[in-house]
Amino acid sequence: MLRLTFFLAGFLAVLDFYLAESTPVQVVSVLCVIVTLGVALLWPDPLPLPPSLDLWSEAPETKEREMKHCPNCGKTVDQKWSMCPYCSKKV
Ligand SMILES: [Zn+2]
Numbered sequence: 001m002l003r004l005t006f007f008l009a010g011f012l013a014v015l016d017f018y019l020a021e022s023t024p025v026q027v028v029s030v031l032c033v034i035v036t037l038g039v040a041l042l043w044p045d046p047l048p049l050p051p052s053l054d055l056w057s058e059a060p061e062t063k064e065r066e067m068k069h070c071p072n073c074g075k076t077v078d079q080k081w082s083m084c085p086y087c088s089k090k091v
Contacts, residue, residue, distance in 0.1 A: 003043045010036035 010033050017029035066079030072089040084091050 003040050010040060 013029045013033040013036060017026055017033065020026045020029055067076050068079050068091060069075070070077050070084040070087065070089065070091050072084060072091075073087040075084065075086045077084050077086075077091050082090060
């Protein structure tokens with residue numbers, strides 16, 4: 001519908017261009033034709049659907065990070081770490 005309206009506006013601008021006798025009006029009409037027909041041709045029709053509201057509800061539950069304990073100080077350290085950030089000992 002919106003695309004059709006722009007096409008109609010472009011058509012009216014073309015008509016205006018042919019009927020106008022002064023140069024400024026013709027220039028404005030040509031610009032109007034370019035803009036309206038450009039929008040009419042490039043406008044995505046139909047508009048893309050908005051993302052569904054439950055898009056994020058299916059996200060997997062937050063996985064607990066793999067943890068281990070430092071053998072030296074006993075603090076909890078991330079599984080990936082090879083060195084304890086608290087006591088700088090190898091875990
Ligand atoms: Zn430690």
